[in-house]
Amino acid sequence: MESATKLLFVSAILRLAFFSFGLYQDKYMEVKYTDVDYMVFTDASRFLYSGRSPYLRETYRYTPLLSVLLLPNNFLSPNFGKFLFMATDLIVGYLIIKILAKYGNLTALKRNILASIWLLNPVVITISSRGNSESLLIALIMMAIYFLLVVRNYYLSGFFLGLSIHFKIYPFIYLTSILFYLTGQRHQIYNLINEKSIKFSVSCIVTFFTLTSIMYYYFGYEFLYESYIYHLVRVDHRHNFSIYNLSLYFNSSIQNKDFFNKVESVAFIPQLLISFFIIPLKLSKIDLISTFFVQTFVFVTFNKVITSQYFVWFLCFLPFYLRDFQKNTKSFLYLALWILTQGIWLSFAYKLEFLGISTFYPGLFFSSCSFFIANVLLIGDCIDHIRSKDLHITPDSEKKNN
Structure with a gap:
């Protein structure tokens, strides 16, 4: 546990360092460090603080609960929200360590190495420290x-998932996985209704609909x-x-589109299926x-x-x-392809956004298609890896393994 504490301490220092550099960049550099969304959050909380609707802030597309949490931006510090997000960032890392501990075959060192994927990840640190x-x-x-997995309190698990669904x-999408998991039997869908699933579902639904x-x-x-x-x-084609x-x-430039031309309205069908x-x-x-990983x-x-x-x-x-x-060669090749196609897309996006060169077609179009294919290949590889596991995990058998 001491090594985990050190990891969390180093992670906190890194986030403060990124945050401090962000203050410098915001003050002295043309390109700002603070996320534009943070400005939206702050403005929305300011409207709420003055007794008005947070939706008076154009482009605020979030629950008012987020504005409530950021009210201290108005009387403590305009950076309160960043500290809140960095703190929850560290909480995620701590929970990863705690949940990994339930797998008895993992040493403390391996748990910390795995948790470092989140805690020491510069992308994760940047996102939270930018606001x-x-x-x-x-x-x-x-x-x-x-x-759900460690404490086995299905009411609290449902509460937090319902709260997360309210936020975004x-x-x-995780509901079906959890309900299938809680049946305790493979391939028996008729057992979806049981004491555990009822506790979880009622708590989740009540929390979401109440809020x-x-x-x-x-x-x-x-x-x-x-x-x-x-x-x-x-309809948002920028940075996409x-x-x-x-x-x-x-x-986005077509008026009075019929239903079949509204791709933004039907795109979710294969996604959700x-x-x-x-x-x-x-x-x-x-x-x-x-499964959550692949679903997401x-x-x-x-x-x-x-x-x-x-x-x-x-x-x-x-x-x-x-x-x-x-480790296997195929997985690393797919990962390399994922990184490469993303880099190609970013190069065309840079030319469009900063150089004013129209790269929508063929550049961005084919790079988006290539990135999609790379994603699908990587997803398929992940599914193969999960299905190859010689495991039959149920809530009860997991408890025995701990």
């Missing part, structure tokens, strides 16, 4: 996993639209790795957290909008996927 709120959401998800809707009802009472339809509905019809990028770009149903059905009984990877890959910050959605599960990973 992005993703770490807060991921901390809620990890709390749900911790209470995508964590609902959502409260927010709707105070902020009306505007809350529902900006927090949830907007993301179903969102998605294979739908070019289609969204063209559709695979991530919400097929993956959980096939993998959740083998390795639950690795699929959800991001098939999403109509993909930005770099979305990668942390599945990065938090990577330590669990890698805990028993067997």
Whole structure:
């Protein structure tokens, strides 16, 4: 545990160092370090602090609860939110260590090495220290996993997952995996209704609908639209790795589109079919957290909008996927292809954004397609790895293994 404490201490120092450099960059450099979303959060909390709606801030697409958490930005420090996000970032790392400890075949050293994938990751550190709120959401998800697998308190697990779904809707994809997992039997879907699943489901549903009802009472339809509905019809082709990028770009200029031309409204169909149903059905009984990893990877890959910050959605599960990973050439080749295609996309995006050169077609289009293919190959490899495990994990058998 002492080594874990040292790891967390070093991780905290790194985040403070990144934050301090960010203050310098914001003051003296043309390109600012602080995430533009943090400005949106701060402005929204300022409106709320003055007794008005946070949605008076244009582009605020989040639950008012986030504005409530950032109210101290207005009377303590404008950087309070960054410290909050960095703190939840560290909490995620701590929970990763605690959850990894339930696997008895892992030494303390290996647990810390795996946790370092999150805690010492410069991408993760940068995202939270710039003022992005993703770490807060991921901390809620990890709390749900911790209470599900370690503490085995299904009410609290459901509470935290319901809270995370309220913050950002995508964590609902984990519901099917958890319910399949809690059946305690392989391939017996009729056993979905049991004491554990009822406790978890009731807690999750009540938490989500209670919070959502409260927010709707105070902020009306505007809350529902900006927090949830907007993301179903969102048309955003800027900084977007998605294979739908070019289609969204063209559709954004078309008026009175019919249903079949609204790609932003139907793109979620294959995305949800695979991530919400097929993956959980096939993998959740083998390795639950690795299933979360693949689900999230699929959800991001098939999403109509993909930005770099979305990668942390599945990065938090990577330590669990890698805990028993067997090195092989194919996996490293697919990973190299994933990095290469992402780099190619970024080169075309740089020419478009900073040099003013139109690279939508063929540059960005084919690089988006290549990146999508690389993602699919990597996902397929991950699925093969999980299915190759000689495991039959149920809540009861896991308890015996500890």
